[in-house]
């Protein structure tokens with residue numbers, strides 16, 4: 001059992017991280033239906049259709065916010081950009097995941113969103129450790145995680161990617177300590 005505050009809304013200079021709502025489905029579908037996005041994730045298929053987004057939103061709406069929290073990342077001016085989430089079946093081993101739509105890459109938004117999420121994990125959720133893994137061919141994500149304070153554990157595990165048709169893909173594991 002995890003002890004925690006319910007899903008908050010987090011503001012940064014440029015972004016708002018807030019709880020997902022059913023009306024986010026079209027924007028999430030449009031941004032996620034990109035092999036360059038879902039091909040870097042484990043459980044998001046390609047093509048990514050509206051029904052996938054609706055199912056994902058229903059699932060995160062049912063999740064126990066004490067054990068799993070997903071945020072929609074919204075730009076204060078441009079609207080929905082992507083998603084960041086943290087949680088796990090094993091509450092002692094929460095894992096971070098995130099993606100942004102391609103139009104928003106390369107401007108520091110992921111680092112801003114991940115750093116804000118970790119601030120909340122530490123101060124609001126009171127977790128002291130978060131895990132993450134990025135596919136070995138995703139150096140940009142590794143750089144985001146390094147900038148946010150993660151360190152490589154040295155472990156490389158093979159994980160499936162639905163966005164790559166289920167292909168087993170090497171993943172470099174990282175850890176962050178509060």
Ligand SMILES: CC(C)(COP(=O)(O)OP(=O)(O)OC[C@H]1O[C@@H](n2cnc3c(N)ncnc32)[C@H](O)[C@@H]1OP(=O)(O)O)[C@@H](O)C(=O)NCCC(=O)NCCS
Pocket residue numbers: 036037038040041097098099100101104105106107108109110111112133134135138139140141143144147
């Ligand atoms: C990975 C992703 C989140 C990065 O988002 P972003 O907003 O562009 O990230 P930022 O701008 O905060 O930082 C990206 C960093 O990676 C670096 N980078 C980009 N491409 C790179 C590459 N091919 N090799 C090495 N570093 C790279 C950038 O230079 C930047 O580092 P810097 O600030 O030190 O220069 C985004 O591309 C994405 O959503 N990709 C698809 C989904 C995904 O990969 N999710 C993560 C799964 S683990």
